[in-house]
Amino acid sequence: MQELGADKWDREAWWNRADGGCVERFMNLTRSWMVIALALMVLAPITWSQNSALEKQTRVFLDAYAKGDQETVLELVDRENVTVYGSDVAEVVHGADALLKMMVLDQQLWRGSAHIGAMEHVSVIENKSLASMFFDAPFSVAGRPPVAVRFAVLWKREGGRWLLVQSSNAVPTEHQSAAEILHSMEGK
Numbered sequence: 589m590q591e592l593g594a595d596k597w598d599r600e601a602w603w604n605r606a607d608g609g610c611v612e613r614f615m616n617l618t619r620s621w622m623v624i625a626l627a628l629m630v631l632a633p634i635t636w637s638q639n640s641a642l643e644k645q646t647r648v649f650l651d652a653y654a655k656g657d658q659e660t661v662l663e664l665v666d667r668e669n670v671t672v673y674g675s676d677v678a679e680v681v682h683g684a685d686a687l688l689k690m691m692v693l694d695q696q697l698w699r700g701s702a703h704i705g706a707m708e709h710v711s712v713i714e715n716k717s718l719a720s721m722f723f724d725a726p727f728s729v730a731g732r733p734p735v736a737v738r739f740a741v742l743w744k745r746e747g748g749r750w751l752l753v754q755s756s757n758a759v760p761t762e763h764q765s766a767a768e769i770l771h772s773m774e775g776k
Contacts, residue, residue, distance in 0.1 A: 640712050642719050645750055646741055647707065650725070654702040656695040658688055666744065666751040673756035675737070701730040704737075719743045719750065724760075735759055 645664065652660035667684035674680070674690060681690050694702070705726035712721045721741045726734035742754040 640714065642712055642714060642721060642743055642750060643707065643710060645743075646721055646723075649741075649752060650704045653691060653694075654698075654704050656691065656700070658691065661687070661691065664752055666746065666753045669753050670751075671754050673754075675757055675759055698729050703728050703734075705734060707739075717745050719745075736762070 649661065649664045651657075652664070662684055665684060665687065670682070670684060670687055672679075672681050672687050672690065674694075679690060681687050705728070707723040707725050710721065710723040712719065714720075719742070721743070722739065724736050724738050727737045728734040736759065737757050738760045740754075740756045741752060743750040744753050745751075
């Protein structure tokens with residue numbers, strides 16, 4: 589390795605140092621960027637979107653379910669492979685027939701007064717064959733104050749159409765986050 593004097597700087601010697609110097613660091617950096625670019629290309633088919641066609645289709649499904657519109661609900665689900673988790677732990681249904689039975693029971697309970705409000709905190713992740721959507725929506729029955737309901741739905745593309753294959757909803761707690769509970773415990 590050539591030593592450089594304080595008054596002389598040899599760029600070529602520095603670039604080609606025996607320990608690899610800049611050439612090795614440049615190659616490592618180039619490889620790193622290539623790995624990052626490759627990873628981005630692999631993930632490129634996945635898109636995160638808001639106000640998507642799936643969001644609109646989910647809205648149609650929610651409205652049809654709340655109204656008891658069986659025909660529309662059946663058009664939007666994979667009839668053989670749909671699984672729906674209701675708000676009660678006992679409400680887990682598989683297939684279109686079981687979904688319609690749960691829907692009929694809900695309609696009897698709600699007596700045509702159910703309303704599912706605007707979707708909030710919407711997150712959609714979509715690729716060529718599957719899409720997931722998480723959101724919250726206020727739900728009310730018979731003029732009662734609305735409760736927040738958290739939904740998770742999974743759609744699969746079949747023959748150019750999106751069909752619902754999984755849906756789950758739960759009523760999340762309010763004012764029971766870890767931060768709020770810990771804060772309330774501080775004074776005790």
